[in-house]
């Protein structure tokens with residue numbers, strides 16, 4: 001588990017924040033596989049229940065696969081992706097070639113390169129477990145969100161309930177699910193409890209959680225009076 005035990009803290013410390021080349025090339029390939037594409041589709045449908053117009057920021061966008069799915073379903077949204085890895089930014093820019101309503105920029109969650117209150121919604125998938133300063137990152141999310149705007153922060157967790165793993169096995173087969181599961185040992189993922197506690201350490205007052213398939217999600221809303 002990231003962050004609480006001594007071992008967890010050690011792995012968190014040595015785990016690289018940004019994914020450098022050639023990891024960017026490998027991740028770009030993996031993220032084009034069926035299981036990833038199905039997940040981007042599921043996350044897109046979820047996001048669109050919270051916001052269908054305006055400006056969306058995706059933090060740790062990686063190869064921008066999620067943004068491409070959102071664009072296909074909601075071309076009216078203006079989409080921005082940031083990533084702290086220059087190699088991922090290059091991949092994302094290659095992947096979005098020709099799509100003018102998507103902007104990609106190098107940037108860190110801890111210092112989001114945009115002014116206050118300029119996004120209607122902020123999302124992030126499978127990235128927060130990399131952030132060295134997650135509470136600072138969530139406070140930056142709070143800063144750039146408009147009043148009443150939602151932030152949806154999705155990630156795998158180390159204590160996924162068995163029933164959810166069983167569902168995933170039925171949908172994608174044993175091998176792919178086991179690979180996902182092994183991945184959660186290699187990477188310092190949060191437990192559900194510690195993931196939720198991150199929100200409590202940031203400025204957000206309203207935090208709910210849910211599972212979307214294997215992904216655990218923090219649903220955060222910026223106070224209307226902020």
Ligand SMILES: C[S@@+](CC[C@H](N)C(=O)[O-])C[C@H]1O[C@@H](n2cnc3c(N)ncnc32)[C@H](O)[C@@H]1O
Nearest residue numbers: 017018019060061062084085108109125127130
């Ligand atoms: C596992 S990838 C996920 C990419 C993408 N969100 C997806 O779901 O396919 C994590 C990404 O987060 C980026 N990242 C890690 N820490 C970051 C930070 N503090 N700020 C911005 N990006 C970060 C990494 O460089 C990497 O591209």
